[in-house]
Amino acid sequence: MRTPHALLATTVSAAALAATVMAPAPVSAADAVPPPGTYYVQSATTGLNASDAAGAVEQHRPRGDEDRQQWHLRADGTLENTDSPGNCLGRSGEQARTVGCASPEARWQLTPVGADRFTLTVPGTDRRLTVAPKPSGANHPAPLIVGTGPDGPAGWYLTPVDPATRPMPPQHLRTLDQVTFLTAHNAYANGVDGGYAPPFVDLFPNQRRGIERQLADGVRGFMLDIHQTPDGAILCHNSCTLVRRPVALWVDLQRMVDFLRAHPDQFVTVFLEDYVDPGVLRAELARVQGLSDVLYRPDRTGVRENGWPTTAELADAGQQLLIFSDHSRDADRSAGLTRDTFGVMYQREWTVENHWSMGPGVGTSDWSCYSRWYDAGTNLPLTRTEPGFRPLFVMNHFRDAAITSTAATDNSKLADRARRFCLPAARKKPNYLAVDHYDLGDPASAVSALNTYTYP
Structure with missing residues (x-):
């Protein structure tokens, strides 16, 4: 049984988080070399996967x-690409390549380095599979090197x-990071509660029901865009100019x-x-x-010391x-007032989130x-974690434009994408499934499915 969390002030910068992610951790029995099986070879630096790209x-x-991102770890320590039998992850000089699995260049020594991480070392040397150095002002290059x-x-x-999963604990023992919530993308852009966008843009609402109905329907995550006007923080998409009857955040x-x-x-x-x-x-929150x-x-x-509390503890405490907020802590420091002093958390410090778009509306x-x-200025992989603390995972599942027929089809495939793509990409279960038109395609069924198990 978890003990109630003591009141304890903690502030962390994004830079400190990144340093924590990559800090070496003690090796334990749980970090032993995994058994033969099919795996993604996933960079702990970027969260991206090793892929066979035409050799x-x-x-x-x-x-x-x-x-071509799945690799079968064989008993001899080679990693065979499942889409190209007989070809293994190997090397040619300083470049990572696929080579014949019988080649000496396909052999690796897998060594645990803590926190469920490993190095792939050329036997008898200090040369390892690695991500190439990041050029100034750019992402890490795609080609992997040795x-x-x-x-x-x-x-x-x-x-x-x-991955092996475990049954969901009883209701009163479920921690916040074990639970998945249905989340409405641009929940305010519904055309029911008030105006939300300039003319023509407002012809394509992201949702079709107002906030009170969303709450009644089981939506528990709400994505809201706020812009500054003389009246305070107003809910608008891109701009509040020419928006008729916009809604204030406080409402x-x-x-x-x-x-x-x-x-x-x-x-x-x-x-x-x-x-x-x-x-x-x-002032708006006040x-x-x-x-x-x-x-x-x-x-x-x-939370950073003890992990997330149970939902029962949160309910008992009210x-x-x-x-x-997706705002920058550094920018707020420059302004002389940080949002967490009045209870708004900086999202990058507490969550991970996948890219927000699956493409155009059709x-x-x-x-x-x-x-x-993950871009030229920031590197917070979906796999980010810390000893005793796992960030909450926000899984975005929507397009650039909210077309109802497209959203219905996409939402019907939400559980499949979560299971096959996003859960292994983040190495954690999504906590928030964010969709357009949550009332179409039954995304609630994907939430229910995820709430039947935990991902250790």
């Missing part, structure tokens, strides 16, 4: 059973293609607080795409009656509402699952 071995965005560089880029996860938050007070066993999370000054946001009574503060409750979709925050 070259490159790191690509995780694509499940597509893109070199003697620093330990971090040479760390790899062997992520099982078919929708009041709806959620009122719902939570009437349903003390429920938990709601708000994700702010945040374009307002911290002082404006603080207008919400009862907000402080239900606001959950993971920064003050020892801490039912978690608010995240046509084929891109199911690859990779970090929203």
Whole structure:
């Protein structure tokens, strides 16, 4: 039984998080070389997968059973590509290549280096499979190399293609990071509660039901865009210019607080795409009656030391509402007021999130699952974790434009993408499944399926 979390203040910068991710951890029995089986060879630095690219071995965005990214670890220590029998992950000089599995260049010595990570070393040498150095102002190159560089880029996860799972604990023992919530992308853009976009853009709402109906239907995650106007923080898509009857943030938050007070066993999370000054946001939250009574503060409750609390503990404490902002802590420091001082958490410090788009509103979709925050300036892989603490995983599953017929089809495939693509890409179960038109395609069934098991 978990002990209640003590009130404990903790603040962490994004840079400190990245350092924590790559810090070596003690090797334990759990980090032993895995048994023969089929795995993704996944960079601990980028979260991307080793892929057979016409003989070259490159790191690509995780694509499940597509893109030649699955490798069968054999008893002799070779890694055979499942799409190209007889060809193994190997090397030619300093370049990673696929070679014949009988070749000496296909042999690797797998060595545990802690935190479920391994190095793939050329036997009898100090040369290892590694991610190439990152050029200034760019991502790491795709081609993988064999070199003697620093330990971090040479760390790899062997992520099982078919991971072992465990039954979900009883309701009162489920921790927040074990639970999955149905989440409405652009929940405010519904055309029911008020205006949300300039003319023509407002012809394509992301949702078809208002916030109160969304709450009644079981939506527990709400993605909201806020912009600054003379009236405060207003919910608008891209711009509030020419928007008719826009809704203020405090109005929708009041709806959620009122719902939570009437349903003390429920938990709601708000994700702010945040374009307002911290002082404006603080004043907006001060207008919400009862907000402080239900606001959950993971920064003050020892989450980084003890892990996430159970949902029962949160209900007993009346801490039912978690608010995240995608704003930058560094920018707020420059402004002289950080959002976490009044209870809004910096999302990059507490969550991981895949890229927000599967492509345009019609046509084929891109199911690859990779970090929203992996770019030239930021490197927070989906696989990020820390000793005793796992970030919550926000899984985005929507297109650039919310076309109802497309959303219905996409939502019907949500469980499949979560299981085959995003769960192994993040090495953790999605906690928030974010969709357009949550009432179409039965995404709630995917939430229910994920809530039957845990991913260790």
